[in-house]
Amino acid sequence: MNNPIVEKYFRxxxxxxxxxxxxxxxxxxxxxxxxxxxxxxxxxxxxxxxGIGCSxxxxxxxxxxxxxxxxxxxxxxxxxxKLANPELEVIxxxxxxxxxxxxxxxxxxxxxxxIGITTIVFNNNIYGMTGGQYSPTTPNGDLGTTxxxxxxxxxxxxxxxxxxxxxxxxxxxxVYHANQMEKMIETAxxxxxxxxxxxxxxxxxxxxxxxxxxxxxxxxxxxxDSFIDVKVAEKLPEEKKAGKFLMGEFKKxxxxxxxxVAYESIIERLKK
Amino acid sequence: xxxxxxIRLTGSGGQGIILAGIILAEAAIGEGNNAIQSQSYxxxxxxxxSKAEVIIxxxxxxxPKVQExxxxxxxxxxxxxxxxxxxxxxxVVIVDxxxxxxxxxxxxxxxxxxxxxxxxxxxGKSIVGNIVAVGAITEITGVVSRAAVETALLNRVPKxxxxxxxxxxxxxxxxxxxx
Amino acid sequence: MSKNIKLMQGNEACVEGALYAGMRFYAxxxxxxxxxxxEKSAELLPTVGxxxxxxxxxxAGIAAAIGGALTGKKSMTAxxxxxxxxxxxxxxxxxxxxxxxxxxNVQRGGPSTGLPxxxxxxxIMQAKWGTHGDHPVIALSPSTVRETFDLTVxxxxxxxxxxxxVMLLTDEIVGHMREKxxxxxxxxxxxxxxLEPVEGETYIPYGVREGDLVPRMAAFGSGHRYHVTGLFHxxxxxxxxxxxxxxxxxxxxxxxxxxxxxxxxxxxxxxLDDAEVCIFSYGSSARAAKTxxxxxREEGIKAGLFRAITIWPFxxxxxxxxxxxxxxxxxxxxxxxxxxxxxxxxxKGAAKVSHVGKANGDVLTPAxxxxxxxxxx
Numbered sequence: 001m002n003n004p005i006v007e008k009y010f011r012x013x014x015x016x017x018x019x020x021x022x023x024x025x026x027x028x029x030x031x032x033x034x035x036x037x038x039x040x041x042x043x044x045x046x047x048x049x050x051g052i053g054c055s056x057x058x059x060x061x062x063x064x065x066x067x068x069x070x071x072x073x074x075x076x077x078x079x080x081x082k083l084a085n086p087e088l089e090v091i092x093x094x095x096x097x098x099x100x101x102x103x104x105x106x107x108x109x110x111x112x113x114x115i116g117i118t119t120i121v122f123n124n125n126i127y128g129m130t131g132g133q134y135s136p137t138t139p140n141g142d143l144g145t146t147x148x149x150x151x152x153x154x155x156x157x158x159x160x161x162x163x164x165x166x167x168x169x170x171x172x173x174x175v176y177h178a179n180q181m182e183k184m185i186e187t188a189x190x191x192x193x194x195x196x197x198x199x200x201x202x203x204x205x206x207x208x209x210x211x212x213x214x215x216x217x218x219x220x221x222x223x224x225d226s227f228i229d230v231k232v233a234e235k236l237p238e239e240k241k242a243g244k245f246l247m248g249e250f251k252k253x254x255x256x257x258x259x260x261v262a263y264e265s266i267i268e269r270l271k272k
Numbered sequence: 273x274x275x276x277x278x279i280r281l282t283g284s285g286g287q288g289i290i291l292a293g294i295i296l297a298e299a300a301i302g303e304g305n306n307a308i309q310s311q312s313y314x315x316x317x318x319x320x321x322s323k324a325e326v327i328i329x330x331x332x333x334x335x336p337k338v339q340e341x342x343x344x345x346x347x348x349x350x351x352x353x354x355x356x357x358x359x360x361x362x363x364v365v366i367v368d369x370x371x372x373x374x375x376x377x378x379x380x381x382x383x384x385x386x387x388x389x390x391x392x393x394x395x396g397k398s399i400v401g402n403i404v405a406v407g408a409i410t411e412i413t414g415v416v417s418r419a420a421v422e423t424a425l426l427n428r429v430p431k432x433x434x435x436x437x438x439x440x441x442x443x444x445x446x447x448x449x450x451x
Numbered sequence: 452m453s454k455n456i457k458l459m460q461g462n463e464a465c466v467e468g469a470l471y472a473g474m475r476f477y478a479x480x481x482x483x484x485x486x487x488x489x490e491k492s493a494e495l496l497p498t499v500g501x502x503x504x505x506x507x508x509x510x511a512g513i514a515a516a517i518g519g520a521l522t523g524k525k526s527m528t529a530x531x532x533x534x535x536x537x538x539x540x541x542x543x544x545x546x547x548x549x550x551x552x553x554x555x556n557v558q559r560g561g562p563s564t565g566l567p568x569x570x571x572x573x574x575i576m577q578a579k580w581g582t583h584g585d586h587p588v589i590a591l592s593p594s595t596v597r598e599t600f601d602l603t604v605x606x607x608x609x610x611x612x613x614x615x616x617v618m619l620l621t622d623e624i625v626g627h628m629r630e631k632x633x634x635x636x637x638x639x640x641x642x643x644x645x646l647e648p649v650e651g652e653t654y655i656p657y658g659v660r661e662g663d664l665v666p667r668m669a670a671f672g673s674g675h676r677y678h679v680t681g682l683f684h685x686x687x688x689x690x691x692x693x694x695x696x697x698x699x700x701x702x703x704x705x706x707x708x709x710x711x712x713x714x715x716x717x718x719x720x721x722x723l724d725d726a727e728v729c730i731f732s733y734g735s736s737a738r739a740a741k742t743x744x745x746x747x748r749e750e751g752i753k754a755g756l757f758r759a760i761t762i763w764p765f766x767x768x769x770x771x772x773x774x775x776x777x778x779x780x781x782x783x784x785x786x787x788x789x790x791x792x793x794x795x796x797x798x799k800g801a802a803k804v805s806h807v808g809k810a811n812g813d814v815l816t817p818a819x820x821x822x823x824x825x826x827x828x
Contacts, residue, residue, distance in 0.1 A: 044673075068679065
């Protein structure tokens with residue numbers, strides 16, 4: 001299988017990846033590589049940072065400056081990288097638990113600062129690497145190994161959380177909507193400021209099996225049937241929106257000064 | 273000067289006790305001596321009892337805290353009540369004249385002078401009470417010279433307040449001389 | 452007064468030393484009694500083209516500092532007790548990923564929030580064992596303002612040379628007191644910069660070139676695309692589950708310290724030559740010990756001081772020799788007994804080891820140390 005994108009942007013020696021058959025993570029990783037290719041970024045100037053979890057293994061496969069950090073802290077490490085060298089295009093790959101549970105504080109503060117980091121959350125609604133515990137995005141009532149009687153937590157909407165915290169670009173897609181997702185990632189990277197792309201992924205091994213969601217294909221079909229674009233939804237009557245989830249671009253705010261630009265202006269001012 | 277001089281400055285947070293200590297210490301190093309200034313404080317930025325310490329010596333200073341002060345300044349009753357009990361017969365105590373010094377205090381000498389009233393009424397700004405105190409201490413201790421204190425003071429105070437602070441310092445000298 | 456002579460706080464001297472050493476990145480979180488280090492860094496770093504950021508918490512502070520170091524900048528973070536606890540996981544990260552970094556801990560009264568404005572020397576063992584797993588540790592402890600400057604410079608030099616985080620264990624006394632300091636002229640102190648990859652050679656991120664001490668470190672963005680992880684990794688930088696590899700890599704990391712003790716260990720001896728009793732101390736407590744020694748000698752008791760400047764690695768060889776020379780070693784430290792265990796471990800009964808210390812927020816006084824010396828003699 002000769003895919004020029006894979007050959008150009010992946011560390012071929014490190015493949016195949018460790019993800020399970022039917023996992024959606026590979027789709028997002030490839031979409032990221034395609035988006036970077038479309039933007040024509042210099043590989044030497046791209047830095048991909050991750051925390052801990054299934055999704056956070058992605059940087060090991062990607063041929064950039066890659067940083068696999070501690071659980072939840074990817075955005076904090078990435079903030080240091082970006083501020084210390086704003087020339088770098090810094091992309092954070094995180095999971096739902098990594099980004100919004102243990103790393104939730106870093107997420108809202110990176111968004112608040114509007115620092116020029118693109119965050120892609122691989123949201124599979126479960127802790128996969130540790131074997132299927134409920135996460136901050138596991139739907140209420142669903143099962144996890146630590147929610148054997150049904151999850152009583154209420155889930156986060158990660159894209160809206162980032163938007164509310166000050167992200168100037170926030171969008172959501174799914175691994176079924178790969179083309180739309182790729183465009184969103186491209187827009188997010190090109191955006192000057194903090195950008196969030198939440199991608200609903202699939203975990204047939206833990207979330208799917210535990211919650212009787214059927215095969216990986218069934219889970220992908222569910223994404224196709226259940227997600228509607230926010231712009232389409234605006235025109236739909238209420239009854240057609242029942243049971244549906246929203247995706248699309250929720251926020252795109254231009255003209256807010258990016259954090260490292262603001263800092264550089266202090267340095268310039270002090271030179272005078 | 274071979275012996276170590278230990279000065280303890282006390283008052284309430286916001287009175288500029290620490291700045292007074294810094295000015296005395298900087299005056300001392302300006303004259304080639306060694307000096308250490310330290311403080312202890314609680315959680316409050318204003319009020320409470322504030323303590324600053326200065327040790328001045330021509331030799332190396334090891335232990336950085338005042339053990340037995342040669343001089344103790346108290347600007348408030350609260351501070352006086354707390355710190356006067358710790359002084360011994362070798363200590364010269366300088367208190368604001370509004371402070372009631374219990375007869376049980378065993379000091380070498382108790383100098384009661386109207387530091388805060390002088391700042392407020394003669395100099396015209398109560399905020400420079402600490403600088404009036406620095407002037408008085410300079411005159412009473414002789415541990416730093418007037419010239420060194422003036423240089424240190426002018427290096428530390430905000431621009432535009434130099435004259436006010438010099439007036440306060442001189443008022444402090446006078447208080448000590450005319451006591 | 453020479454313009455280089457100043458009255459300066461220990462915390463300020465730390466920042467001056469850091470800038471002298473070439474610090475260009477600082478990330479941290481405010482905490483008493485270390486906050487002046489953040490404030491001074493915030494003020495001065497942008498004036499030299501460096502960057503300061505106040506992060507959302509202590510963990511983020513060290514994380515961002517590691518990120519900054521990876522772009523080639525000399526990087527520092529500072530904290531106190533509770534913050535030092537919070538930073539532990541990422542201290543281990545910096546050790547295994549071999550990130551040059553300076554971590555300052557201005558020690559205060561603990562445990563927990565404890566006594567925020569009071570001094571302590573309570574993180575001596577935490578500095579060594581605080582992060583999980585086996586790991587190499589370098590920690591230094593100054594006892595004067597000038598030494599805070601010098602050891603901050605040294606901490607940066609060692610961090611760069613050994614590619615490892617270096618801890619500066621100061622305390623509320625040394626951090627907050629103001630003391631006379633003569634700032635060295637540029638060039639007066641040696642500055643060490645990390646070795647970069649050799650041009651034209653294949654870059655092996657975690658491989659050690661013949662004749663080198665540590666792997667050469669490429670800055671992110673410099674054209675060497677490599678992987679950094681907190682997992683055990685092989686020379687390529689990529690994760691490896693091989694026990695053989697993990698053993699090899701950890702051994703190499705431990706040996707950075709173990710094989711270079713002469714370069715790393717510094718101590719001071721004060722009036723020890725003719726002494727009949729050895730006081731063992733460090734940091735601010737060593738100052739009380741010196742005053743105690745002066746007072747004891749006035750009374751005819753010949754006491755002397757061994758002051759550890761490098762806390763980790765421990766000055767094992769010298770302390771063993773002291774145990775042969777002295778019947779009594781009195782360990783004076785501002786805690787209920789920490790470093791004393793290391794002294795006992797090394798002395799192995801060759802001398803009687805006693806401890807004088809406390810943890811109530813007060814300083815250890817010369818009188819308390821002198822009384823202990825008299826008690827053991």
